[in-house]
Amino acid sequence: MSQNLIEKIAQRFAVGLEKGQIVHSGDFITLQPAHVMTHDNTGAVIPKFKSIGAKRIANPRQVVHTLDHNIQDKSEANLAKYAKIEAFSNEMGVDFYPAGRGIGHQIMCEEGYAFPGTVVVASDSHSNMYGGLGVLGTPVVRTDAAALWASGKTWWQIPPVVKVILNGNLQAGVTGKDVIITLAGYFNNDEVLNHAIEFSGNGIEALSIDQRLSIANMTTEWGALAGVFPIDEVTVNWLKNRQTFIEKRGLAGVPSDADGNGVHPRLNGKRITELEHNRPIADADAFYAKEIIFDLSGVRPIVSGPDTVKVSTPVSLMEERDIKINKAYLVSCVNSRVEDIAQAAAVVKGKRIHPDVQFYIAPASSEVLVESKNRGDWQALLDAGATELPPGCGPCIGLGAGLLEDGEVGISATNRNFKGRMGSKDAQAYLASPAVVAASALAGKIVQPSKNDLVKPQGELKEHRKPAQKAQVKILDGFPTVLRGELVFCPQDNMNTDGIYPGKYTYKDDITPEEQAQVVMENYDPEFGTIVQKGDILIGGFNFGTGSSREQAATALKYRGIQLVLAGSFSETYKRNAINNGFLVIEAPELVNDLRTQFDNSKLTIKTGIQAEINFEAAQLAVNGKTYSIAPIGAAAQEIIIEGGLENWVKSRL
DSSP: OOOOHHHHHHHHHEESOOTTOOOOTTOEEEEOOSEEEEOTTHHHHHHHHHHHTOOSOSOGGGEEEEOOSSTTOOOHHHHHHHHHHHHHHHHHTOEEEOTTSBOHHHHHHHTTSSOTTSEEEESSGGGGGGGGGTOEEEEOOHHHHHHHHHHSOEEEEOOOEEEEEEESOOOTTOOHHHHHHHHHHHSOSSTTTTOEEEEESTTGGGSOHHHHHHHHHTHHHHTOSEEEOOOOHHHHHHHHHHHHHHHHHOSTTOOTTSOSSSOOSSSSHHHHHHHHHSOOOOOTTOOOSEEEEEEGGGOOOEEEOSSOSSOEEEHHHHHHHTOBOSEEEEOSSSSOSHHHHHHHHHHHTTOOOOTTOEEEEOOSBHHHHHHHHHHTHHHHHHHTTOEEOOSSOGGGGTOSSOOBOTTOEEEESSSOOOTTTTBOTTSEEEEOOHHHHHHHHHHTBOOOSSOOOOOOOOEEEEEOOOOOOOOOOOOOTTSOSEEEEEEEEOOOSSOBHHHHSOGGGTTOTTOOHHHHHHHTTTTTOTTHHHHOOTTOEEEOOSSBTBSOOOTHHHHHHHHTTOOOEEESOBOHHHHHHHHHTTOOEEEOHHHHHHHHHHSOTTSSSEEEEEEEEEETTTTEEEETTEEEEOOOOOHHHHHHHHHTSHHHHHHTTO
16 A cells, blocks of 8 residues: 555554554554654653663663753752763763753754654654654654653554645745745644644755755644655755765764764765665655645745744735834754854844844854854854854743843744743744844844745645545454443533643642542533543543643543543644553544534533444444544554553563
8 A cells, every 4th residue: 555755654663563564644553763862851751761660771772862951051950950861871871962062953963863764753842853854753752752761662643644745946035934934824724733744846856954954843833743854865965965074073972872983873875875775755646634735936034923823924014013122033943053044144244233132142053053153154143243152942942041021022033932932921922034033133123134025825725535444453452342431522622731630730749540530620611520420431622632741631531530532633742641641532523523513512511411332443433323433543552551551561561
């Protein structure tokens, strides 16, 4: 059977498949990624790893630790935390990069961990960035990271795939950042939410790797779980140039897996040549859940926000609004590479930052800093009055110097402008390209670097339905073939984790399962606990479990006696937390829509009186005489549910 690129790469890194099994969207698989990266959150993963009972890392060459988030914090407590992480890394023999080397995602690219055609995960939402190099990069939660350290494996459900066809060429002065901001603002109704994106089209060959990395990075904000570019000549040439750079630099500082013979363990001629002759390519007749066709020639410099990526406005129109700014930022993993810094430097060279503006700059890595200094770009920014920060995350995530204060307005070449993320919740944050940020820092208000005509972007969305196929799922001992229960309908879309499990209990570490059960859904509907009964099946709306990553939003429902949750769709983080805790969640969008025609959706919790029957062997859900297809619950997910969660699954295999 044909496969798209996402499925092809997942197939390569899936383990434990039946003989001849071909994987597709919707399948649960056991995944053995090439690498897993954790950053400052390594400190939080370590106790999870130890609680599993693991004594050593299953594959030290798989694991990468980078310190990048809070590197400006020189407090005794943070330095002690960093020292503990480094000591643990050394003890376990894993690759470690200290504070100052750079942002973890950039290091993963520079040092060849994100190698085209592989699966690479990170305990960070912007691992999508690796897709700029043709890598299936996707985020995992901390429990997954601990399981990967201990076993080398985790589970993954292959998401539906959207083919984004980029045709035409970018106009002069338009960047990859403008492309992704435009896409997120144009298709802003969750068209790609919880999908993987596969980029194609005749416009791709003119996009540099830096531009591709920026676009892939912000597919996270667009709502996708991955954003993968094809592996083409641009990709291979970038690898060859990187190999040449490393050979000139030497292997000083390369972690312990270097072979000692002067050959880089990941970026070397043999591996690059093998890739050239064996690139994974989507089959011509591969299935895609959706197709988006977009004309790059219609993209112009654009600004996102304030406080959301779903609203974008051409900079030429923003100029007319006369929006004054207080702070400007050229920092973060999305737009602080050599090409980005050069664009900003070209704008400010020989000029001075507006006296009412503070302009903060930080390179994505120490290597980017060296190269930008050699080019003269870094000095041009400093001469213009920019304030230098060390290679790391910093203000992008509300840490360190230069945060937005009450009432301030900032424009940033970062990837996320959620209210309060970069400082005060009473500030406003806009996103733009490095050139727009630099021009605005000079003018003291949001302006375009050069005059551009106003053109409306052109895009088209096509949706495809895959014919239902009769499933025959192998059911493992201990997993039910059939499950029955009464449906309790909570129709709200975007049910957030605070509604499911109030934040005030999140860090109450001694709360018992019984107490969790008592407060579940308290913020959503105080009557919920009196309506549901043990053995019920909860059915929610679309994007169930959005919001924070608190695991109790899954465990509290489990402890309340809910057998499983059905919903139109789930937040991927919620889905991972649920299954990692042995609690099954299943998407059933058609059933949700049908129930909305039967019940008063103004009610928060509806005891429907309807019995549902789930046949896992046939991958079918029967309600009121109607049968709905569901994604097959494969062996990878069944094993975790049987064991009662991912930690127990790992323990049983140590």
